[in-house]
Amino acid sequence: MAEIYFTKDHEWIKVEDNIGVVGITAYASEQLGDIVFVELPEEGITAEIGKDIAVVESVKAASEVYSPVSGTIIKSNEDLNSTPEIVNEDPVGKGWFYEIEISNNDELSGLMSEEEYQKHIGD
């Protein structure tokens, strides 16, 4: 059963064993508005916790996405190249950004639960 965690910077990560799927939250995608381009990490590169790993371009601005955990990128969501708008339509589902092999599962303890995140964005 996959578990979902959140960062204060509005990324989510769904974790099963040591594999995580990362994206941005519904709140973030709504704040950004119409997304027109996502610059995804290349497969095989190393991600560091809290360091920028992707860029989301909406009509109004470019925003950096920070990796919620350290690890190796296994796969990027190539559907975003042709249809970046799926990040707006289904941010926590089809609009995922990349899959990562987590190098240190202890890092997950520093992330927020869904409930904590909802509190963070002031719902």
Next chain:
Amino acid sequence: MTEEGSWKQLFCHGDYMSEAYWGLEQNLKTTPLYKIHNENSAKLVNFAGYYLPIQYENGIIAEHNHTRNSVSIFDVSHMGQIKISGPMVYDAMEKILPISFSKIAPGQIKYTQFLNNEGKIIDDLMIYRSFEEDHVWLVVNADCTSKDLDHLYSNLNKAYKIELIEDRALIALQGPNSSNILKTFFQEIDDMPFMTADWFNYDNEKFFVSRCGYTGEDGFEISIKDRYAEKFINELLQCEGVRLAGLGARNSLRMEAGLCLYGNDISSSISPIEAGLIWSIPKERIENGGFIGHEHIKKDLENGVERKLVGIKPLGKLPAREGTQIFDKNEKTIGEITSGGYSPSLQTPIAMGYINSDILKSECEVLLNVRGNLIPAEITSLPFVEHKYFRGNK
């Protein structure tokens, strides 16, 4: 995730989710349409010290496309409206502005710029010649209003009355259906050509209606008393097809139309020649002078300028924003993007920026340095999307 920076006035580096980031914790002014913005789920931001909508619930792309296909209302009440009256007001204004009233009929509007002594742009503006022949009416950029007033006070003597109009909202109605909508209120506007204006009465209120805008579409700017603005906008919103659009769509529309944004594409370090605005200065003014900054304008025209504003089309899908360096094929810097983003009409990225003039003679393919990625781009002419102004029933 954090914002990387886009429009200078609106976005800066920081946590874009915080109220401080949007400047919303400051004491911001509201326009007479503030209630309407909230009723229509506007995302409000700090723009030039006002709460203004960057978008409503449909989003920037939908609002943009609706303006190109139908008609939208924009709240531009933050812009400065200035009335100047006094004896021989035209002669006095010709000493300040590079325009020629002999070429402006009563009821006409001209686009022009306040220039400093170096011939650089203090602000760009619209000026209206009144039918009464006793005043001019200016519309200036919100952020520049106070320096424009200083400039006017230092260059006009006390015989002239300079009034900042603070009790009138300004609404832009833009799009191919705008005249069909507005003529249900003011029948006469149907025949008004682009760049003319007049006063109309409706419901015992006086409306100052100009056929102009900042989208490249046919459209109007309507100046109305604050107290009446909400009622009028609600009436407009009752008309079929009329929707609200925010500053985000206003920016993408003006970029497609190749229109300069003060603070981005033009500023007090850029001349009208560099910005490609020489069309707005009549020939006899260039020859005869007599306005602030003339010597430099003339010199720039004789000697040429080192950089010029051009259209830039990044190849591929990655938008290149303002501040992006432009390289030649040897990766030498040859210019910089001043406005850039996504074009909803063309569904590609577009940009405007300055390029060294000598490069423009030969090369049309350049590279854009977007976060270290070198993106090939084409230099093009402006606008990206053809203007559709109403030039009259001829």
